[in-house]
Amino acid sequence: MSDPDGHLSRQYNKELTTLKDLLLEMGGGVQEALAGTIKALGERDSEIAEKLIIQDAKIDELEKRVDGLCVQILATRQPTAVDLRFLTLGLKITTDLERIGDLTVNILRMAVEVNRLPLLKKMEDLPRLAEATLKAVKGALDSFVERDAEKALDVCVGDNEVDELARDLEKELEEYMRYDAANIYRALRLILIARSLERIADHATNIAEQVVFMVRGSDIRHHGEGSRGPG
Amino acid sequence: METAHTPPQETVAIADKPVLWVEAVSAWYGKALAVDDVTLSFPPRRITAIIGPSGCGKSTFIRTINRMHEIIPGTRVAGKVILDGQNVYDAGVSPVAVRRRIGMVFQKPNPFPTMSVYENVASGWRLTGGKRKSELDEIVETSLRQAALWDEVKDKLREPGTSLSGGQQQRLCIARALAVKPKVLLLDEPCSALDPTATAKIEETVGVLKHELTIVIVTHNMQQAARASDLTGFLLTGRLIEYGETKKIFTLPKEKLTEDYITGRFG
Numbered sequence: 101m102s103d104p105d106g107h108l109s110r111q112y113n114k115e116l117t118t119l120k121d122l123l124l125e126m127g128g129g130v131q132e133a134l135a136g137t138i139k140a141l142g143e144r145d146s147e148i149a150e151k152l153i154i155q156d157a158k159i160d161e162l163e164k165r166v167d168g169l170c171v172q173i174l175a176t177r178q179p180t181a182v183d184l185r186f187l188t189l190g191l192k193i194t195t196d197l198e199r200i201g202d203l204t205v206n207i208l209r210m211a212v213e214v215n216r217l218p219l220l221k222k223m224e225d226l227p228r229l230a231e232a233t234l235k236a237v238k239g240a241l242d243s244f245v246e247r248d249a250e251k252a253l254d255v256c257v258g259d260n261e262v263d264e265l266a267r268d269l270e271k272e273l274e275e276y277m278r279y280d281a282a283n284i285y286r287a288l289r290l291i292l293i294a295r296s297l298e299r300i301a302d303h304a305t306n307i308a309e310q311v312v313f314m315v316r317g318s319d320i321r322h323h324g325e326g327s328r329g330p331g
Numbered sequence: 332m333e334t335a336h337t338p339p340q341e342t343v344a345i346a347d348k349p350v351l352w353v354e355a356v357s358a359w360y361g362k363a364l365a366v367d368d369v370t371l372s373f374p375p376r377r378i379t380a381i382i383g384p385s386g387c388g389k390s391t392f393i394r395t396i397n398r399m400h401e402i403i404p405g406t407r408v409a410g411k412v413i414l415d416g417q418n419v420y421d422a423g424v425s426p427v428a429v430r431r432r433i434g435m436v437f438q439k440p441n442p443f444p445t446m447s448v449y450e451n452v453a454s455g456w457r458l459t460g461g462k463r464k465s466e467l468d469e470i471v472e473t474s475l476r477q478a479a480l481w482d483e484v485k486d487k488l489r490e491p492g493t494s495l496s497g498g499q500q501q502r503l504c505i506a507r508a509l510a511v512k513p514k515v516l517l518l519d520e521p522c523s524a525l526d527p528t529a530t531a532k533i534e535e536t537v538g539v540l541k542h543e544l545t546i547v548i549v550t551h552n553m554q555q556a557a558r559a560s561d562l563t564g565f566l567l568t569g570r571l572i573e574y575g576e577t578k579k580i581f582t583l584p585k586e587k588l589t590e591d592y593i594t595g596r597f598g
Binding site for chain 1: 594
């Protein structure tokens, strides 16, 4: 693969480096918030949750900067090949990262709510699900930094594990609701948290798929439908 | 014409059988090798762009196609250029006849300075022996229409060709090339001296002409190759590095050298 910084124009190199840095800053921000959900849920730490909710505005601001820079580069440089794939990845994953940020805020808000109430059950499964989700997000972003298609593919495969964990947890919480209607309020919120984590992992998979496209030029979305095969 | 010539194995899917292809073409200036063993075929009704950095041999390469390279003293060509089943370098083939079937438009518009718009277009046809006024009028109008210039010059056919704008002059040169009804049109950096509006007009004209001709365009403007051609060949130090569908070359080239060139990592 071509050297990312190998353009004759140093200014162009700088613009692409800035774009990468902004995406990484966004990635770092959403990872920090997501890691915070583990603490907020596992240790019932509402203080950290409140703090991280406020920080989401920064992610939104970064999203706008990434979009603006992508449009600027597209308009002024007319990128091709690997650079064009990087730019389209930038435009797409910024949306995924922003959505991850919003979903994480939802989780943190619900964590604050459930933390005010007595424990429904021992809080082990949700932090484990959050850890698996964080691993997926981290893996997707690492694969982006390292331009590593294999690592990105691992994230896509790992998504099944998150789905299974979420499904099992949901079934268990349904039992709690059936057992006692007084559990519904808390169980429902925990289910919504699990669903949000599952969707975050889906966004991580989207990012990983984009990384495969950036590195290899092959479209692996939708499990082979319309796939162009390895490039 | 029945012939033993068969086109080279395709590197790209081409529905129509090519009428023009080159086999192992090399070209020299004295001892300096400028084009090194290039083999490729040009599908009909398609625009093929040849890209590459300055000095890569792209202009020399297309000049070998219609035997323009040999005009320069001390030059030499090896290999075959097959048009309609015949090698244009075969003994007994007239270079003038080749150039009539393979027209060419150059970097700088070069209408004949002493001739009117009408005469510029008519001159080529006159050389082929066509002399009847009515026939000539028709040829001139048709050629100017094909070159998308008729509406702009129909009231000034007797004015000097050089009185037109740069973009119009270039389309006049295209009309002049079309007047002898070539099968192939070679364009060597046809827009490099033109502004974006005139460039767009030329690209649009060429886009229409491709339905009737085989078109080869040399350009150092990669955006032009990307938007105006169907196939692209990348030349580097005289060698054909990659040849394929333009949309593939500009989004997912096979060769790293191609990728490095089109993304501005050298050039």
